[in-house]
Amino acid sequence: MYTPLYIPTPLKPIFSSKSLFFLATPSSSFFFKRMGHLIEEKALGDDHQRGDSLEEKISLFFDEEDEELDRNSEGDWADDEAANNELHDPIERKEFWDSQEALLLEIMERCNSMGAKLREEIGRVVERARETLVCSCSKSNSDECALCLRRRVVDLLCLKGFSASLRTSKWRHTHKFPGGSHEYIEVMASTPGRKKQIPFLIELEFRTEFEMAKACDEYRRLIAQLPKSYIGKSDYLNAILRVVCDAAKRSMKEQKIHMGPWRKRSFMQMKWSGYNDRKQPSKDQPWNKFSLSGITAAVVVK
Template identity: 65%
Template sequence: MKGVLERYSSIGSKLRQEVSRVVGVAKESDFCNCMKPTDGCTSCLRQRVVNLLTQKGFEASLCTSKWKNTRKHPGGKHEYIEIIAATMGRKKPIPYLIELEFRDQFEIAKASDEYRNLVARLPEYYVGKADYLNAIVGILCDAAKRSMKEKKIHMGPWRKRSFMQMKWSNCSERRSVDKSSSKSFPSSRQAHESCLHLSAAPALTVT
């Protein structure tokens, strides 16, 4: 875990700092339009973050991964943010994932000390490439399995690595956000199997 997090932190640090500032500004604003919780819901926060990133010149969008119910795992869907950023040394920009509830995704009750320590080391939200995210997911899911075995708790299919990784690896819908109204609307390219779209020039080079 230490090695993965060190490599993750060293790449895209400039972009991560910019996204952190945007998230902070979004949280300080009246971003929730759905009238659910008094402190605002994460869905509205994601839309606000995409709105602010777009205003800064980034190609940012909301992505929704969806998967069907099978014998191995229940069906479901998950929404996250994708941003396209230029990277030093690469001719083409690459997609970066933004998960605003990253640490919360791995919280479990009655966890072992080992597992709690691993979760505590995670960033509150993830800003980075998919390969580092998948590596972190694999480590945490293996640790969760050991924790539940130690505590003699059944591990639900939604805690397994294959299920967790589907949250960020099977995008079936992409939505941009209307700057004037902060409402989301489907992108004309939403039918792509993945969220890799590289047409717009971002405002920031990742280092």
């Protein structure tokens, strides 16, 4: 017997984790089955065990059988009559969107529980940066320049003792994707019992990355669940991308709109995969650490 997974208010649907195993949507059935196991652990497993295993299982989930997922996810359903029928079947359609929302909320709940105090502290710094921002960029056409805001956030985080820096992801033009770059913020943190520091990613305009002008109502409701700014580990970010990009594809299929390459999951993942341009503290600066409810943020003692 399965324990039902209750969706927090104001959402009304109540799902059994078992229901996630029987969805037949071509682009997401494998995904739902694997995430169903994670949700089942939440309902049946013990808290400590599922918290420790989520990071490993979510990484395994993305790596395992990735080629099969890409074939299903990136393939075009338009020529498949059965798939087209499913797009407009009211029962299957409701099942798809309800399940996407349930999965997204489950991922976000786990993300929010990871380093909650650290995330709250960083969130307060981000809000202060928004309130006190004075744009000094001559290229800005808006009141809140994203470029200047990122630099302001990094400055304030460093003043608070965080090891924060700007990161830039860059990728070349290929036959599948246009070339480009994307800048975001990274904060290095440590957890008790681990010597290796964990990077926390900060994307200040996270929700706007997924907004679409001609999306269906269900997609709009889904991305409304996303935070304005993302603060968390890359594993959870990738999990969110999997759900939202799959939903974006479904929405565009329903609206009969071509999906641009910049909307695809593999392209979105490149935005937060930077391995360069991180400014490290000089070697002669000593390091210290302070704890925020189980999370220890690395700071430079000046």
